[in-house]
Amino acid sequence: MEKDRAEFWAACERVLDTMSGPVADDAAARRHILAEAELILSDMVESLRAGHARVTENNRRAAGGNGGSAAARDAHPRDSLLFWDAFFDIVLRRLVAYVDLGEESRDPFGLAVSVLYRSITSRLSDGLVSYSGRLLNKVHEAQLDERSRITRELHDRVGFWLNTAFRQMELYDVARERGTDLGKATERVERARFAVREAMRSLRATTSELRLQEPVKNLEKALSAAFAALPANEAVFRLNVNGDEEWAPNAVKDEVFLITREAVRNAVVHGRPKLVVIGVHIAPHELRVYVDDDGAGFDPAEKSGGIGLSAMRERAELLNGALTVSTVQGRGTHVELFVPIPERGDA
Incomplete structure (x- = not known):
């Protein structure tokens, strides 16, 4: 297998050339996944030489990510799965070509396939865990953004009118206690009533769509x-x-x-x-x-x-x-x- 590595890597490159998506298109992500494939191949060779499985963890391989750009790291695990599926097929075919599947070769062949399977599934598992973690972080960020937006909507659209109504009623109470300008005091009650109606209208719009049903068309009015x-x-x-x-x-x-x-x-x-x-x-x-x-x-x-x-x-x-x-x-x-x-x- 070591003898035909150039041909082997050319086959892997061809697989990536037929794919689309961040793993194949991002240069750094492409180098990363080929480096992982190199590690798997080395693990197989070392395991065959040692007579038992030797799987390199490589410091958990940066949490199983795709490497490269942020877009590549956020790629769906299925993108990596497509490559690893083809990689498994390439390696298996070459193992069959190299090994005489007689009685003496069964154990080394089984060992090589076991290392291949464990190495690939380990990387896929790490990638899935990392991808799930990133999705959860995005969900959490979206929830925080939505809370901030709801706070703004309630404060600016509903809170304004409730505050206005409260202040008008405060001034009405002051005027009534002083017994002065009752006509203006009555006007304040009408303004407070108008503000409460607007608050109710805004609240209905906010709770139904979290936005005003009709945006402002005439700013001056x-x-x-x-x-x-x-x-x-x-x-x-x-x-x-x-x-x-x-x-x-x-x-x-x-x-x-x-x-x-x-x-x-x-x-x-x-x-x-x-x-x-x-x-x-x-x-x-x-x-x-x-x-x-x-x-x-x-x-x-x-x-x-x-x-x-x-x-x-x-x-x-x-x-x-x-x-x-x-x-x-x-x-x-x-x-x-x-x-x-x-x-x-x-x-």
Whole structure:
């Protein structure tokens, strides 16, 4: 067998040439599996010389992986199985050609076949365990990503309206206790009722599809309606939208709406500003949002950010965009969002 190794490896190369997939196509993975085949052949020769099975573990062969690129390591075990099946056939045929299957040759032949079988099945078993482990890791990562997404959806779509309703009712209680401006107090109740209805609608949509059934189509109208529902106290909102909204896909406008709405809500609830200026600038290839307030600001070193700020950043990243927040205590907060707009063919 050692004498005809060149012909033997040429046969193995031909097997790989007829295959498709990461094991055959990835150069490093190809070298790896041929090196494993070389080890098996060496084990057979050493076992025949020693008269008993000698199977090299090779330090567990890097957990039985396919070697090479990440794509090759993630290849389904059936890709390796195709090669090992052909390899087994090649070796078996050559054993039959080399060995006279008489009485004296039965034991060495059986030993060679046993080593061949154990070596191949060991590698397939290791590969299957490694592949299963990688699949479980991917499932776990997907579960974590989905939990984060659900958290964002509940916070931004349902939590916003519930928080708005609660704040309106708080202000209603204050007005009622003071007995002043009951007309405005009644208006707060109506706004709270509207916010609760929106929360219920958003919750139904979120639990059924984990997304709004109808994404935002008109960003300016959606933002104006959201700001009108906020318990702004004495704050004044100035919204300016420039550019053609048709340049931005509805899915992008939907995410930008949620980020901007949360930025304004944070300004109103935590900063208690007198003025909040919101600028939305839409160009054919990018969308930028600026939210400036003259409120209390905060100390970035002490502010944890909470779910709201984290959700804003995550949504920006999902759009391949960026969110920056700068603030000075007593001098307000500046929030800036940048989102690239894909070309129509890429949307």
